[in-house]
Amino acid sequence: MGAAAILKLERAGFTHEQVDALAEYLDDQAATKADVGAVKAEISAVRDELTAKINQSRLEGKSELAEFRAATRAEFVDLRLELSGMKAESKFEFAAVRSEITLLEQRMTIKLGAMLAIAVGVVGTMVKLL
Incomplete structure (x- = not known):
């Protein structure tokens, strides 16, 4: 997951842990x-x-x-x-x-x-x- 996507998710209200978990999941599945x-x-x-x-x-x-x-x-x-x-x-x-x-x-x-x-x-x- 790119840096821009991480920033957008954090601005949308996701915690850093949620963004990391989502990024890890997407890296494994995508x-x-x-x-x-x-x-x-x-x-x-x-x-x-x-x-x-x-x-x-x-x-x-x-x-x-x-x-x-x-x-x-x-x-x-x-x-x-x-x-x-x-x-x-x-x-x-x-x-x-x-x-x-x-x-x-x-x-x-x-x-x-x-x-x-x-x-x-x-x-x-x-x-x-x-």
Whole structure:
């Protein structure tokens, strides 16, 4: 507490002991400019630390996202290759089935023709015999 403040309090009717007690109390309780400066420095340090941690987290997040994207792209490429292979395999299998159906159709035509020829022969023989 400054000298001017002490004089004002004494003029206002405070005793010297009261002024001393008040001054001592204020000295113990009041924050000085140095105290405020120290708190500001601590706040600034904490702010800087938090900013650094936030930036680090952002970088880690971006890195993890980039890794995830790369892995996903690789999986899509693998999936496309697998689907392409399955498509080619399916085309080959469908072609084989069509070929087999064509062969079966030809065999059935031959068998039906042979059966018709036999039937005509049997009918012709029966007509001659009857």
